[in-house]
Amino acid sequence: MRYKKRARSEAAKSERKDAIIAAAETLLRQSGCDAITMQAVAMEAGLAKGTLYLYFPSNEILFLDVYGRLFDRWIDRFASHVSEVTGVNEFCQDFCRYYSDDHLFLQLTGTALSSMESQVDRETFINGKRAMAGRVKKLAGIAYLRLGMNPILAQKFIWGLLTIASGAIQMAIRPSAASNHLPKDVNAYIGSASFEAVFLNAAVPLCAGLMRDNT
DSSP, rough: OOOOEEEEESHHHHHHHHHHHHHHHHHHHHHHGGGGGGHHHHHHHHHOHHHHHOSOOOOOOOOHHHHHHHHHHHHHHHHHOOOOOOOOOHHHHHHHHTTTTTTHHHHHHHHHHIIGOOOOOOOHHHHHHHHHHHHHHHHHHHHHHOOOHHHHHHHOOOOOOOHHHHHHHHHHHSSSSOOOGGGGHHHHHHHHHHHEEEEEEEEHHHHHHHHHHHO
């Protein structure tokens, strides 16, 4: 296999990093986090494995970058639609719909904080938290403009929605065992604990309380 030439300029390095992230996303969509290796990512990107490690020293760091790109992509989709939102309930419903429309984003959200962040170096951890703070501010700005919330409440509102979404993902995880191996009452509970149901059941009361505080 012929590998791509070494990237020397900053622009070429940035382009190569983007290509690696895109290759990792492709493989993650095909096989999931547990099934892909750095060697597979290198091959998908057309690079030597050693070159890949110059950009991403571990798969946790690489997967967190994929997660960050998916998060930013979700915000862009949500922001492009939210101008049509007229109230807090509709805001929550659209938040939920756009948040849950990418299975890989949901999967990585369920693992990014619990397993990946604990294994990265200090600099990567700090950069990741700063990036997340920027995303929260961007979402809070949307809430401020569309719902008339004051800036402080808007940030609390967004943090609340993101916290609820993370918990809803954990509650909506399906077991690996076949459903017919589980008791009927357990299957009934699992069936009722969809991401949308769990999210909206918690988010709508939060919205109502914050809007009361905003008046």
